Amino acid sequence: MTSSDRGDAENRFRTFRWSDLEGEFAGSIDGPDSEGRIRHILDPANAVTTIHWGRNYIFEASMATSSGRRPVVVKQFRNHGWRRALERRFKGSKATRSWSVAKALIGAGFNTPEPLVLAESTEAEGNSHFVAALLEPAFEVRHFFRRLDNQSDAGEFPEVDDLQFLGRLGQLARSLHEAGIWYRDLSLGNVLAHPRADGEIELHLIDFNRAKLNKHLGLWRRSRDICRFPIVEREHREAYLEGYWGEVPHRWDPRWWLYCLSVRGYILKHQIKNALRGHKTRGTTAKSLQGGKHHAHIPAAEKGASIRDRSVWDRLSDQPHQHASKWQKFRIRLADAPDHLAGYGAVIRGxxxxxSRYLELKQGLWQEPVSFRGVGVAVRPCAEDPEAHFEALTGLGVRHVLLRLHPWEENHEAEEALAQRLSERDIEVVFSLPQNRELVTDLPRWERAVERLVRTFTPYGRHFVIGHAINRSKWGVWTSRDYTRLLEVASKILRSYDGVEILGPGVIDFEFQATLAALQRQREGFSFDAVASLLYVDRRGAPENPQMGLDTVGKITLLKAVCDTARHTKPRSWITEVNWPLWEGPHSPAGRSVSVDEEAQANYLTRYYVLALTTGLVERIYWWRLVARGYGLSTLESDGSLRRRASYRALKTLVAQLDGATSLGPIESPDGTYVFRFKVEGGERLVAWALEDGVTVELPSKPQSAINRDGAVIDVPDTTSVILGPSPVYFEL
Structure with missing residues (x-):
C-alpha cells in the first residue's frame, strides 16, 4: 500500500492504491492493517443489515478501529455497461461524486454522516464504494410527512412543531443554494433528523451523488430543487417557503406559483412511475434477453467458456449464477430440441x-387421520462457530436433518463430524449430492466423488438425494441425458450398499412436467425409492396463494399423483428444500419481488408445514437452511454470534406442538381462515390463522390455553370466539 497524508486542508484524508482498489480514507480510521479492515467492510458477505436493495446496494457493516468496532454504512455502486463506463471516465463515479460533495458539505458547515472511505475498482466495470459513519439515532423525514398526512404507515419520528420544522427544511434548502450547492435530490429519504443529547434536532444530508457544486441558481432551478417534499396544504407551503425566502410570497408571485407548479409536476411524475412499476417495457425485456445485470460480487465466467459452461458460484446466496443470457439459453434449447420433445412426449403419455390419480387423491384429502411427522431442516457446516450451530440445530427438536454435500470439493471433514454427532443423537440424516457443470462433463470425477462420499457417510445415514434443480441450467444440467448419466453412475455405487435408498430427481419449483419427464425416461430396471422435490411457492407469496389454479395443498396432491403413476419410482414423496427468501440484498437467493420480511417468513413456514404434512401425501419437508443470511432460520451477526430469527422460533414451536400428533384435518371456518384439528396426548389441539388481521372465528369449544407462533403463552377469551391474523396460534381444547 502507498499512503500520503493530505493534511488539514482536507480533514486529514489519506490516499491509497492497492492491487485492485484505489481511493481515499479518513485519518480517523487509520491504523494497523487499514487495507484488511477496509476490504472487510466492502465485502457484502460481511453485511450486518441490508438498508436498501435496488440499483445500488446499501448495507450496514461493522469496522474494527483502535477504539473498538464502529458501525458504518457502505454504498456499493455498480458500473456495468458502456454508459456507466463513460460516466465514470468523464464525470467520475457516483461514489467519487458522493465523496467530493460530502467533503464540500462538511467544509460549508452542513451536517452529514462522516465520510470514511472512497474505494474505486481499478477495473473498467468494477465496483465503486462510498462508506460513511452510521448515524444513530436517525429518522428519515419521510415519516414526518407521512404523519403530517395522517398515513397509517408513518414510522417513528421525533416530536416537533409541524410549521417550525417545515420552516427549518426551507432554511436548509436556502443555505445549500447560498453555498452554491445544487442538490438535485433534496427529498424524503435524503434528509435525516438526528436528536442530540440536549434535545435539539440536527438535520443531516445523505445521498448526494447527483449534487453539483459552485452553481449559481436562478428561480427556475431553485423551485425545481425544493419541490421534492410533498407539501400540498397552503399553510404548510407558507411555512416552508417562508423558511426558504424569509417571507411568504404572494399567491401571484413567481416564487409561489412556480414552486406550486413544480410540486404538482413532481407528484404527477411519481404517480405515473408507480402506475407503470411492475410492467415490463421493451427495454427491460431486451436487457433480460441480453443477460441483464448481476450482483457485483459475482465473478465473471471463465474467458472463452461455451454457453453451456458459463455458470459460476455465488458465495453469498450459496448457489450458482448463470451468466448465459436468455437468448443464449434459447439457442441451446433449440439445439437440444429432440431431447426436449421426447420429454414432452413422455409427459403427454403419462x-x-x-x-385420474390427482382427482382420486383430491377427493380423499383429510378423510382419514394422519400422523403429523416429517418436519426437517437442511444444513451445511458452520465454520465460524460449529458448537453454536449444533446447539441451535438440536435445540429445534427436529428428528430429520438433510446435510448437503458438495461433491466438487475435496475436504468433507466438517460434514462428517456433523453427521457423526447427529447420528449419535439418533437423528435421521439424509445426504444431498448436488451437481455442477464440471461434474456433469467429467463423469470419472463424479464417480470418484460419489464413491468417496458414499463410503464416508453411509455409516451415518442411508438416504442419498441424487440431482439438484435439474431443470435449472445454472446447476449444470441442460438435457435429460446429462442427468441420466449422473444418476446411472451414482446408482451403481449406491446399490452396492445394503439398505441405501436413492431419491431424486430434485426438480425445483412448480414444474411437475419436468419431474414426470425425468421419472418416465430412466433406464429399465431402475426405480427411485422416493421422489425428491424442491417445492418452492415463494413466487406466489403466501402458501395459500394459487398458481395455475393450485395452492400448496393442490401442488402437494399433484406431486403425489405423479409419484403414484410414474414408471420409475416408488409412490413416495419428499420435499427436500423449501424456504422464503428474505429482503437481504445479494444474500437472498431470489429477486426483490419475491423476498419477504422475517415476520412473513415465519408465518409462511408454519402454514406451509401444516398445509403440506396434514395431507399425508408427503413424508418429509426440509427447510433450507438452518444458518444463512438471506433465507436461513438464523444468521451470523457481525460479532460472530448466532441470531435466531422468528422463523427459528416458529419451527421449534411447530415441532413441540405438533410432531407426533394425529391430524384430524381442517374444520369448517370462514373463507380466508384455516383451522386444523389435532389429537394429542391428553386432548385436542388446534392451529389456526387467517389471511388478514382481525378475523373472528368460532372454535368448536372454548380454548383452555393458547400459545402464539413463537411459543409464548397468550391470553385466551372466555368464549369460543377468537380473533385470528396471519400469524398462526395454537389452542388447547
Whole structure:
C-alpha cells in the first residue's frame, strides 16, 4: 500500500492504491492493517443489515478501529455497461461524486454522516464504494410527512412543531443554494433528523451523488430543487417557503406559483412511475434477453467458456449464477430440441394417469387421520462457530436433518463430524449430492466423488438425494441425458450398499412436467425409492396463494399423483428444500419481488408445514437452511454470534406442538381462515390463522390455553370466539 497524508486542508484524508482498489480514507480510521479492515467492510458477505436493495446496494457493516468496532454504512455502486463506463471516465463515479460533495458539505458547515472511505475498482466495470459513519439515532423525514398526512404507515419520528420544522427544511434548502450547492435530490429519504443529547434536532444530508457544486441558481432551478417534499396544504407551503425566502410570497408571485407548479409536476411524475412499476417495457425485456445485470460480487465466467459452461458460484446466496443470457439459453434449447420433445412426449403419455390419480387423491384429502411427522431442516457446516450451530440445530427438536454435500470439493471433514454427532443423537440424516457443470462433463470425477462420499457417510445415514434443480441450467444440467448419466453412475455405487435408498430427481419449483419427464425416461430396471422435490411457492407469496389454479395443498396432491403413476419410482414423496427468501440484498437467493420480511417468513413456514404434512401425501419437508443470511432460520451477526430469527422460533414451536400428533384435518371456518384439528396426548389441539388481521372465528369449544407462533403463552377469551391474523396460534381444547 502507498499512503500520503493530505493534511488539514482536507480533514486529514489519506490516499491509497492497492492491487485492485484505489481511493481515499479518513485519518480517523487509520491504523494497523487499514487495507484488511477496509476490504472487510466492502465485502457484502460481511453485511450486518441490508438498508436498501435496488440499483445500488446499501448495507450496514461493522469496522474494527483502535477504539473498538464502529458501525458504518457502505454504498456499493455498480458500473456495468458502456454508459456507466463513460460516466465514470468523464464525470467520475457516483461514489467519487458522493465523496467530493460530502467533503464540500462538511467544509460549508452542513451536517452529514462522516465520510470514511472512497474505494474505486481499478477495473473498467468494477465496483465503486462510498462508506460513511452510521448515524444513530436517525429518522428519515419521510415519516414526518407521512404523519403530517395522517398515513397509517408513518414510522417513528421525533416530536416537533409541524410549521417550525417545515420552516427549518426551507432554511436548509436556502443555505445549500447560498453555498452554491445544487442538490438535485433534496427529498424524503435524503434528509435525516438526528436528536442530540440536549434535545435539539440536527438535520443531516445523505445521498448526494447527483449534487453539483459552485452553481449559481436562478428561480427556475431553485423551485425545481425544493419541490421534492410533498407539501400540498397552503399553510404548510407558507411555512416552508417562508423558511426558504424569509417571507411568504404572494399567491401571484413567481416564487409561489412556480414552486406550486413544480410540486404538482413532481407528484404527477411519481404517480405515473408507480402506475407503470411492475410492467415490463421493451427495454427491460431486451436487457433480460441480453443477460441483464448481476450482483457485483459475482465473478465473471471463465474467458472463452461455451454457453453451456458459463455458470459460476455465488458465495453469498450459496448457489450458482448463470451468466448465459436468455437468448443464449434459447439457442441451446433449440439445439437440444429432440431431447426436449421426447420429454414432452413422455409427459403427454403419462398425463392421463396423473390426472385420474390427482382427482382420486383430491377427493380423499383429510378423510382419514394422519400422523403429523416429517418436519426437517437442511444444513451445511458452520465454520465460524460449529458448537453454536449444533446447539441451535438440536435445540429445534427436529428428528430429520438433510446435510448437503458438495461433491466438487475435496475436504468433507466438517460434514462428517456433523453427521457423526447427529447420528449419535439418533437423528435421521439424509445426504444431498448436488451437481455442477464440471461434474456433469467429467463423469470419472463424479464417480470418484460419489464413491468417496458414499463410503464416508453411509455409516451415518442411508438416504442419498441424487440431482439438484435439474431443470435449472445454472446447476449444470441442460438435457435429460446429462442427468441420466449422473444418476446411472451414482446408482451403481449406491446399490452396492445394503439398505441405501436413492431419491431424486430434485426438480425445483412448480414444474411437475419436468419431474414426470425425468421419472418416465430412466433406464429399465431402475426405480427411485422416493421422489425428491424442491417445492418452492415463494413466487406466489403466501402458501395459500394459487398458481395455475393450485395452492400448496393442490401442488402437494399433484406431486403425489405423479409419484403414484410414474414408471420409475416408488409412490413416495419428499420435499427436500423449501424456504422464503428474505429482503437481504445479494444474500437472498431470489429477486426483490419475491423476498419477504422475517415476520412473513415465519408465518409462511408454519402454514406451509401444516398445509403440506396434514395431507399425508408427503413424508418429509426440509427447510433450507438452518444458518444463512438471506433465507436461513438464523444468521451470523457481525460479532460472530448466532441470531435466531422468528422463523427459528416458529419451527421449534411447530415441532413441540405438533410432531407426533394425529391430524384430524381442517374444520369448517370462514373463507380466508384455516383451522386444523389435532389429537394429542391428553386432548385436542388446534392451529389456526387467517389471511388478514382481525378475523373472528368460532372454535368448536372454548380454548383452555393458547400459545402464539413463537411459543409464548397468550391470553385466551372466555368464549369460543377468537380473533385470528396471519400469524398462526395454537389452542388447547
Amino acid at each position: 398425463a392421463p394417469k396423473v390426472r
